[in-house]
Amino acid sequence: MNIAVIGGGWAGLAAAVELTAAGAQTTLFEAGRVLGGRARGVEIDGRQFDNGQHILLGAYRDTLALMRRVGADPDELFDRRPLQVIDNTGFRLALPHLPAPLNVAWGLLSASGVGLGEKLRTALWMDGIKRRGFKLAGETTVAEWLDDAGQTGALRRHLWEPLCLAALNTPAERASAQLFANVLRDSLGSSRRADTDLLLPRVDLGQLLPEPAGHWLQAHGAQIRLSTRVSQITETENGIAIDGETFAVAIIATAPQHVGALWPTAVTDYAxxxxxxxxxxxxxxxxxxxxxxxxxxxxxxxxxxxxxxxxxxxxxxxxxxxxxxxxxxxxxxxxxxxxxxxxxxxxxxxxxxxxxSAIPGLHRPDFKTSNPRLFLAGDYTWADYPATLEGAVRSGLRAAQQIAAAHKQTHLS
Known part of the structure; x- marks a missing residue:
């Protein structure tokens, strides 16, 4: 079965690797000159950096598994450290090497610049969130959630608001509290201590996944077409035509602002x-x-x-x-x-x-489209998370696994 993946970011790469491993003839289209999308390495005056900074955590299990699958060893490529939140005012919260949830409890109680009363109130609040499964009663902003919880002291300014902005790239006044709660669930609220670790890259982002995945795909027979911008997707009797070339199935794994031009019924109107x-x-x-x-x-x-x-x-x-x-x-x-x-x-x-913008009530489209041969992948389709690399990877794997399962049942070709 020949399958097209449009977009060589982390979602597209995850989908292409999963499909190729399942035996599909995969063709990956990427408009840029290199793979990686919004998380790639760039050369600046002869030195390797990134097109932007991304904070990765030990909770990124599917990302780490994908790296290992394509021959990129996370133990070598990351400097793994217990989470610390440090700022220019002297605030410091550092998690120790203790089992969860003791690591978070100790880190909270030993945080500098915060009174004991506020620490205990915060510990009780976090315990209540965990007992409710990190499910909030309704859509609200992070700021409103913190106000209702009485989180108005030092920890709000030095911990919750900075973590919200780092995770959602949206300030607490506008950010979705439920999405932030989901992030806390899988990091500070996780039962696995390793999930709270910071993963600090020793190399540029391209060497973490895009370059090893590209080499792996080519070694396993996939085609990678760089500097190739797809302009038209059309339905055919037996498949999906990508600029006139027919494939059995296709995955659109571009950024959300580009989806509507390729498949209008999947248009996303985001800020x-x-x-x-x-x-x-x-x-x-x-x-x-x-x-x-x-x-x-x-x-x-x-x-x-x-x-x-x-x-x-x-x-x-x-x-x-x-x-x-x-x-x-x-x-x-x-x-x-x-x-x-x-x-x-x-x-x-x-x-x-x-x-x-990770705001309350944000519509997140289904990864299935109006055509059973066309799927979506990208962080915006992984409704459980804000825009993250882990969400992108999981979305790509999900689309590919759906295609593989459907092919196994119906022999779609």
């Missing part, structure tokens, strides 16, 4: 959130005490130590920073951070539609 990454070089080389630090009170929300004296400042969601050009933005961040000896080198990467 989007931007992300900017500002890479900054320092001499002498600077090294953070912990590779990931939260920043309060300025444009930058997170600083990531990329090694060799380069720091990546991450600006998530809409804000005044969007009005600044690259030079002004780099200068503003230098003033905010106040770190000594920046060199003249910097690079700003902006993703204007980095993620969909």
């Amino acid at each position: 989007y959130e931007p992300i900017a990454t500002v890479y900054r070089d320092f001499e002498p080389k600077m090294k953070l005490p912990f590779p990931l630090s939260n920043r309060l009170g300025g444009h930058c929300q997170w600083v990531v130590d990329r090694g060799q004296g380069v720091l990546a400042c991450v600006l998530s969601g809409h804000g005044d920073w969007e009005k600044l050009d690259d030079e002004a933005l780099a200068t503003t961040l230098d003033q905010e951070l106040g770190w000594p000896n920046p060199t003249g080198w910097h690079k700003v990467i902006r993703e204007k539609r980095a993620t969909f």
